[in-house]
Amino acid sequence: xxxxxxxxxxxxxxSLGAALDHGKTQTDYWKPLFDGLEPARRWIAETxxxxxxxxxxxxxxxxxxxxxxxxxxxxxxxFQPADEGYGPRQVPVVKGDGELAWHIAESLILDEFDMTxxxxxxxxxxxxVPLSVMYDQPAEWxxxxxxxxxxxxxxxxxxxxxxxxxxxxxxxxxxSYPEDLRVAIVGTGGLSHQLQGERAGxxxxxxxxxxxxxxxxxxxxxxxxxxxxxxxEAGSEGIEMIxxxxxxxxxxxxxxxxxxxxxxxxxxxxxxxxVLENE
Amino acid sequence: MSxxxxxxxxxxxxxxxxxxxxxxxxxxxxxxxxxxxENREAFRAxxxxxxxxxxxxPEQRQAVLDRSWLELLRLGGxxxxxFKIAAFDRLNMQHLGAAMSDTPMTEEExxxxxxxxxxSIEGNRSKTEAKNG
Numbered sequence: 323x324x325x326x327x328x329x330x331x332x333x334x335x336x337s338l339g340a341a342l343d344h345g346k347t348q349t350d351y352w353k354p355l356f357d358g359l360e361p362a363r364r365w366i367a368e369t370x371x372x373x374x375x376x377x378x379x380x381x382x383x384x385x386x387x388x389x390x391x392x393x394x395x396x397x398x399x400x401f402q403p404a405d406e407g408y409g410p411r412q413v414p415v416v417k418g419d420g421e422l423a424w425h426i427a428e429s430l431i432l433d434e435f436d437m438t439x440x441x442x443x444x445x446x447x448x449x450x451v452p453l454s455v456m457y458d459q460p461a462e463w464x465x466x467x468x469x470x471x472x473x474x475x476x477x478x479x480x481x482x483x484x485x486x487x488x489x490x491x492x493x494x495x496x497x498s499y500p501e502d503l504r505v506a507i508v509g510t511g512g513l514s515h516q517l518q519g520e521r522a523g524x525x526x527x528x529x530x531x532x533x534x535x536x537x538x539x540x541x542x543x544x545x546x547x548x549x550x551x552x553x554x555e556a557g558s559e560g561i562e563m564i565x566x567x568x569x570x571x572x573x574x575x576x577x578x579x580x581x582x583x584x585x586x587x588x589x590x591x592x593x594x595x596x597v598l599e600n601e
Numbered sequence: 602m603s604x605x606x607x608x609x610x611x612x613x614x615x616x617x618x619x620x621x622x623x624x625x626x627x628x629x630x631x632x633x634x635x636x637x638x639e640n641r642e643a644f645r646a647x648x649x650x651x652x653x654x655x656x657x658x659p660e661q662r663q664a665v666l667d668r669s670w671l672e673l674l675r676l677g678g679x680x681x682x683x684f685k686i687a688a689f690d691r692l693n694m695q696h697l698g699a700a701m702s703d704t705p706m707t708e709e710e711x712x713x714x715x716x717x718x719x720x721s722i723e724g725n726r727s728k729t730e731a732k733n734g
Contacts, residue, residue, distance in 0.1 A: 337693070381681045386633040387626055405636050407688030475681055477608075477618040516720075517694055518680035519671070520613030520703035523711060525719025550608045554726055558614050559680075587715035590694050 324422070324499035326492075326507055328369060329569040329577070330362070331537070331596035332455045334378060334510040336447040337589035339411060342454050355593055358583040359455055362597050365580055366456045371506035373419050373466045374456075375426075375492060375572075376449055377565045378510045379474045381406065383446035390476045391438035393488065395430070396445075396469035397423040404444035413450050413459075419466040422499060426468065429495035435488055445469060452510045455595070465506075474511065474562050478549060485564045486545040489571020496572075509569030511562025513584075514555070515591035524557040525592050530584065533563060534596060538579050541570045559591075566596075574600045610727045613703060615674040625677020631655040631665070632682035635689050644689065670700045 338355070341347055347356040383404035385391060398418050403410040430437050449469055457464055470492075473479055480488075489507070496505050513533065516524040533556075536544045545567055552561040580597040587593075608616050615621060631652065634640045644651040652662045664672040665686060673683045680697075687697050699711035706714070714720060724730060 382629075382633050382679075382685065383636065386682075387622060387629050405638065407635055407641075407685045408691075409638070475617060475679060476622060477616050514719075516614070517684075517698070518674055519615050519701055521611070521720065521725055522613070522698040522701050523714055523720040524722060524725060525715075526722040527718065529722070550611070553608050553614065553616065554611050555722065558611075558616065586718055590698055590715060590719075592719070 324496045324501055324503040324505055326496050326505050326572050327371065327600060328506045329573045329598045330366075330452075330456065330506060330508045331566045331569055331594060332452050332508065332510055333512055333588065333591055333593045333595075334448045334451040335588045335591045335593065336451060338593070339447050339451040339454050342459065343411060343413075355585050355588055358585055359595065361581050362583070362595055363456065363458060365597055369506070371465055372503045373422060373468060373505045374508055375468045375470060375505060376452055376508045376510065377470045377472060377568045378448040378452065379562060379565065380471050381446050381448055384440075384443045385471070387476070390473055391471070392473050392480050393435060394438040394440050394443075394471040395423060395427050396440050396443050396471070397427060398441050398443065401443055401445045401449075401467070401469060403450055404446040406446050411447070411450055413454065414462050416445055416449065416453070416463060416467045416469070419468055422501075422503065423468045425499050426492060426495040429498060430488075430491050433491045433494065435491050440471070443469065443471070448510060452508055456508075470568070472565050472568070474564065479561060479564065481549070482547050482552070482564045482567050483545045486541065486567040486571040489568040492568070493572040507569050507572045509566035511565045512556065512560055513563060513592040513594040514557050514560040516557030517559050517590055519558070521557070523590055525586055526555055526557070526560075527584075527586060527592060529555045530592050530594060534582060534584065534594060537566060537570050537596070538577065538598065541567065570598075573598055576601060610729065612725060612728045617679045621677055621679075623677070625679065627655050627657045628661045628665075628673070628676060628678050629682040631657060632678070632685040635685040641689060670697050674701075
């Protein structure tokens with residue numbers, strides 16, 4: 323049977339991908355952050371999951387205001403890196419797992435999560451930067467990927483509670499898949515940051531630290547936080563943190579914390595990284 | 602859609618709700634079009650002519666031509682979309698952050714603010730708090 327073995331949380335800040343792509347990981351600015359990734363990279367190399375389910379958001383690449391999907395799942399054999407305005411990132415094509423993805427899509431919809439099913443979806447930094455965080459610069463990504471795209475741009479975003487429960491439904495879907503597969507689930511985005519407006523540059527480290535702690539030990543206490551509280555405390559783009567709750571919802575109630583790292587700044591963002599294992 | 606909403610009390614923040622989305626639809630779709638290399642070439646060749654192919658308001662067109670980053674948000678733009686114009690200009694998010702700040706700031710000063718821990722949440726939670734600050 324397939325099994326969710328671990329969960330990873332990571333910001334997906336695009337400048338991190340750019341620093342890697344342009345050979346700047348050893349500069350004074352970036353070295354502390356890339357050094358902070360090392361323990362997680364060693365862990366994932368040893369753990370080597372067959373499939374990563376990556377919960378991410380699109381940034382006006384595959385989806386625009388023409389069509390706003392709350393939850394979408396990619397079922398294609400592969401996903402091309404998106405052109406976000408300056409040509410696609412030079413990273414490997416993302417290989418999917420159509421059979422498992424369709425199984426999850428069917429299971430979720432029958433479980434009353436009405437997913438948008440996507441066969442054509444260029445994937446932007448929201449998905450490829452987490453892969454770079456985990457795997458550095460391989461010729462091919464070492465795992466198959468099931469992209470799950472969440473609307474975090476258009477209000478109202480799904481509630482934190484809904485995202486958490488989506489994680490639980492993904493867990494049920496994976497648990498009922500007959501093939502022996504080791505699956506990791508990745509929650510991306512955040513942590514506190516605000517890109518827009520007069521309040522641009524907002525960081526709230528106290529909020530981030532509390533969020534990470536509660537996400538590990540008592541996620542039920544943060545799943546009912548309102549949109550306005552996320553927008554106010556974590557910044558307008560910090561609401562991406564709701565996607566970490568999907569990752570957490572897919573894990574056991576009690577988890578082993580393998581690694582935690584927090585660093586300010588990565589460009590305009592507070593960077594967070596978390597590795598959790600089911601017991 | 603006109604009732605007051607609790608998030609309207611957050612200072613310097615443009616929440617993309619239905620009202621904002623309706624106002625900015627064509628502006629944001631213009632921004633989105635810059636994902637395609639051929640559209641970027643058309644925009645580079647003649648910005649005004651290219652903008653005229655989108656049913657935007659004259660104010661929205663002018664704000665694009667002026668690279669008036671805050672005005673673009675006020676006219677319904679969303680940062681993930683308006684950033685496409687910045688990417689076209691090869692500007693980064695710290696340039697935009699500085700340009701949108703309520704106090705005049707250079708890109709270098711903005712970058713330093715981030716290195717020093719970012720803009721503080723204290724005094725920036727609500728408009729009332731900011732005013733009484």
